[in-house]
Amino acid sequence: MKALKHLNKYFYKYRYRLIVGIIITIVAKIFALFTPRLVGASINVVSDRLSGKITEEVFRSELMINILFLIGAAVVAGVFTFLMRQTIINVSRYIEYDLKNEIYKHYQILSLSFYKSNRTGDLMNRISEDVGKVRMYAGPAIMYTMNTITLFVVALIYMISAAPLLTLYTLLPLPILSVAIYYLSRLINKRSTIVQQSLSTLSTYSQETFSGITVIKSYGIEPRTYVEFEQLSAENRQKQINLTKVQAFFFPMMILLIGISNLIVVYIGGMQYMSGEIEQIGTIAEFIIYVNMLTWPVATIGWVTSIVQEAEASQERINEFLDTEPEIKNTALDLTPIKGDIEFKNVSFTYPDTNIEALKDVSFKLKSGETLAILGKTGSGKSTILDLIGRLYDIDKGSLLIDNTKISELNLYSLRESIGYVPQEAFLFSDSIKNNIKFGKEDATDEEVIAAAKNAKVHKNIINFNKGYDTVLGERGITLSGGQKQRVSIARAIIKKPDILLFDDCLSAVDTETEEKILNNLVKLTKDKTTIIVSHRVSSAKNADQIIVLDDGRVIESGNHESLINSKGYYQELYTKQLSEKEK
Numbered sequence: 001m002k003a004l005k006h007l008n009k010y011f012y013k014y015r016y017r018l019i020v021g022i023i024i025t026i027v028a029k030i031f032a033l034f035t036p037r038l039v040g041a042s043i044n045v046v047s048d049r050l051s052g053k054i055t056e057e058v059f060r061s062e063l064m065i066n067i068l069f070l071i072g073a074a075v076v077a078g079v080f081t082f083l084m085r086q087t088i089i090n091v092s093r094y095i096e097y098d099l100k101n102e103i104y105k106h107y108q109i110l111s112l113s114f115y116k117s118n119r120t121g122d123l124m125n126r127i128s129e130d131v132g133k134v135r136m137y138a139g140p141a142i143m144y145t146m147n148t149i150t151l152f153v154v155a156l157i158y159m160i161s162a163a164p165l166l167t168l169y170t171l172l173p174l175p176i177l178s179v180a181i182y183y184l185s186r187l188i189n190k191r192s193t194i195v196q197q198s199l200s201t202l203s204t205y206s207q208e209t210f211s212g213i214t215v216i217k218s219y220g221i222e223p224r225t226y227v228e229f230e231q232l233s234a235e236n237r238q239k240q241i242n243l244t245k246v247q248a249f250f251f252p253m254m255i256l257l258i259g260i261s262n263l264i265v266v267y268i269g270g271m272q273y274m275s276g277e278i279e280q281i282g283t284i285a286e287f288i289i290y291v292n293m294l295t296w297p298v299a300t301i302g303w304v305t306s307i308v309q310e311a312e313a314s315q316e317r318i319n320e321f322l323d324t325e326p327e328i329k330n331t332a333l334d335l336t337p338i339k340g341d342i343e344f345k346n347v348s349f350t351y352p353d354t355n356i357e358a359l360k361d362v363s364f365k366l367k368s369g370e371t372l373a374i375l376g377k378t379g380s381g382k383s384t385i386l387d388l389i390g391r392l393y394d395i396d397k398g399s400l401l402i403d404n405t406k407i408s409e410l411n412l413y414s415l416r417e418s419i420g421y422v423p424q425e426a427f428l429f430s431d432s433i434k435n436n437i438k439f440g441k442e443d444a445t446d447e448e449v450i451a452a453a454k455n456a457k458v459h460k461n462i463i464n465f466n467k468g469y470d471t472v473l474g475e476r477g478i479t480l481s482g483g484q485k486q487r488v489s490i491a492r493a494i495i496k497k498p499d500i501l502l503f504d505d506c507l508s509a510v511d512t513e514t515e516e517k518i519l520n521n522l523v524k525l526t527k528d529k530t531t532i533i534v535s536h537r538v539s540s541a542k543n544a545d546q547i548i549v550l551d552d553g554r555v556i557e558s559g560n561h562e563s564l565i566n567s568k569g570y571y572q573e574l575y576t577k578q579l580s581e582k583e584k
């Protein structure tokens, strides 16, 4: 129960609803328990009439009163049972909502390395499946426990006052039922988890084959995927059958144990009536109803125990993520406006998960408004530099200064707010093109969106689509070409008008002519912004104020276009090669 303590704050938040719910539960059960007494009393009236103890008139009026009370008690119990679900189960839904939001909010502040080391499926599971299991504790478990306690206490008082020995015999099989249900519920839960896992494997497999349908069709491997699907499907079927097998035990077992209890009541009760220990025949009927009313609550003791165990395990998994501290901490609580000076002083950085030393002793200084181009072979550490400026990771050695202040001392929100980042692989959401661009600036006007798209040289493509800027992208929408995606992604960054712009090889899928036009627009737009362009092409770099060339995490050349051409190194070689390719 330690992990589940996390929910106490929510129970406190909804305490009034919960208390009302508990009171309603108690009232509902008290009224439900009028039934056996009234039935017993009615049978006694019939028996008294048969033995001539009462007159026909008294018989009729007493029976009528009993029947009216029976109907009244059933109606009140029914209304209160409805209200019981409306209060306690609703509280569990509120708690489920709050917990989901809490987890999601926490996910948002966790660092990139957390996402690298945990699978997306796991993150999704904890926020959906696990929260669902915890809800069962916060709602149904509490409701059924209250139900059982009230029913038991009230029924026992009635039963013992009517026939103490018969009470003992009647209740004898019930603990066996409770224990049996507990083990059965555990088995059911275990098998349901196995079914869930197999279902998720099946859906992951189908999802992947649908996303990769182009590859599957072009390689003609549809029959193979079909066979694989069939195998997974067959495994799932077997697991479902295994689950049904144990589920099928549930009700027969209950019916058997209720039957045994009924038999005991009739047998022992009958004997006691004959020997005169029980005075009225109605008591036997009353007891039969008690047994039937108590069986389900007793069964739920076992069921609730297994729900609580499951909830505890789920909450433990949830807490594990909630207790994970973000590696990147915001230490400056006040906002810190950013101008855009960037300085790397002997910066080294090793990725914690792979231990790859991506940057070694890197130094450069960039004044606000200047442009830096970074070139180098693949894997040389170019993107890593941009990640460090966005503080997606913290550096190991050296110092990274923004506006002459250590990056870790800046307000994280201000820092990221001042950056416009265009990643190497453009990611667009399944939304309209307009909203994808506006992602950079939520309150942007249509004119601003169009201006950004024009500067990113993608406006003409967009207006050629039937729905223009309202064209929906993604799974159910249109698929943009690689170059179009990159340009929408550029528009998203420039609409924000940030102080620092980071372009990570984002023109690689664009032809050189369009690249030239975009770069010309960027020169105008980024006049007073600090800009870093990562590229494999000299054409993207040649106009930059500074150029650095990286090799295996080290700066091997630095300068401007002219000085690097004259120094006859990697840059000059690349320039000559790319120039001759262009001329071919």
Ligand SMILES: Nc1ncnc2c1ncn2[C@@H]1O[C@H](COP(=O)(O)OP(=O)(O)OP(=O)(O)O)[C@@H](O)[C@H]1O
Residues within 6 Å of the ligand: 116, 351, 352, 353, 354, 356, 357, 358, 376, 377, 378, 379, 380, 381, 382, 383, 384, 385, 424, 505
């Ligand atoms: N998130 C990560 N976790 C672990 N290692 C990483 C991560 N990202 C990059 N690396 C490693 O760090 C090194 C530098 O990678 P980086 O992406 O900075 O290179 P790059 O110069 O941008 O390459 P490219 O031109 O191919 O984009 C590579 O060896 C890479 O495998």
